[in-house]
Amino acid sequence: PEEGQAEEEVEEEVSAESEESEEELEIVAEEDLKYTIKVDGEEYEVGIDELKSGYQRQADYTRKSQALAEQRKETENIQSERQQLEQERQMYANGLQMLQEQQTAKLQDFDKVEWETLKQEDPYAYMIKKDEYRDAQERVGNLQAEQRLVQQEQAQQMQQARAHFVQQEYARLVNALPEWNDKDSTIKKDIQEYATSVGFKPEEINQLADHRSVLVIKK
Numbered sequence: 001p002e003e004g005q006a007e008e009e010v011e012e013e014v015s016a017e018s019e020e021s022e023e024e025l026e027i028v029a030e031e032d033l034k035y036t037i038k039v040d041g042e043e044y045e046v047g048i049d050e051l052k053s054g055y056q057r058q059a060d061y062t063r064k065s066q067a068l069a070e071q072r073k074e075t076e077n078i079q080s081e082r083q084q085l086e087q088e089r090q091m092y093a094n095g096l097q098m099l100q101e102q103q104t105a106k107l108q109d110f111d112k113v114e115w116e117t118l119k120q121e122d123p124y125a126y127m128i129k130k131d132e133y134r135d136a137q138e139r140v141g142n143l144q145a146e147q148r149l150v151q152q153e154q155a156q157q158m159q160q161a162r163a164h165f166v167q168q169e170y171a172r173l174v175n176a177l178p179e180w181n182d183k184d185s186t187i188k189k190d191i192q193e194y195a196t197s198v199g200f201k202p203e204e205i206n207q208l209a210d211h212r213s214v215l216v217i218k219k
Contacts, residue, residue: 086157093150100143107136166209173211177218191217 036043110133119126179185195205195217208214 089150089154089157093147093154096143096147096150100140100147103136103140103143107133107140110136162209169209169211173214176211176215187218 036045110129113129113133115126115129118129174181177187179187191214192205195208196202208217
């Protein structure tokens with residue numbers, strides 16, 4: 001029994017030393033651990049710090065890409081909604097125009113009524129006809145007022161779209177032609193004089209908004 005107990009104690013000590021050796025080996029290996037990664041078909045060995053740094057950069061890039069994609073999607077959705085709204089407004093305007101033409105035609109039918117004769121011969125029918133005439137006038141007036149409101153909204157929408165377009169094109173022009181923002185540069189005067197010399201009218205020059213047109217004139 002004493003011999004067997006001694007053997008068990010020796011085995012336990014050897015096992016404990018083996019586990020400690022493995023733990024030390026794992027700690028050392030973690031510091032020098034290398035990972036094989038593939039970039040553009042080529043394999044590279046990188047350490048844990050490089051791997052973490054690369055992951056953080058990738059995660060940051062992914063977040064930025066997702067943010068840009070969401071912004072782009074939101075912009076596309078806004079443009080789609082704007083186009084749909086413009087189409088619906090145009091359909092509504094067309095419908096108002098048709099109704100206004102129909103009601104105007106009905107209103108013109110009252111021009112054929114002999115009002116004095118009708119009043120003398122049938123006062124009751126005269127009163128009914130007079131009410132119908134006033135109703136027709138009111139309907140035409142309401143339609144005309146609604147048409148003016150829609151036209152004002154369309155004009156306002158066009159002005160906003162024009163302002164947005166001009167702002168975008170100005171930014172593109174400055175990006176392509178930085179001297180455009182230089183107060184000491186004569187580029188604006190030179191372009192205006194040359195455009196005038198080739199037949200552009202002053203109002204046409206003032207309406208130039210597309211930065212490509214300005215660049216072509218400059219060339």
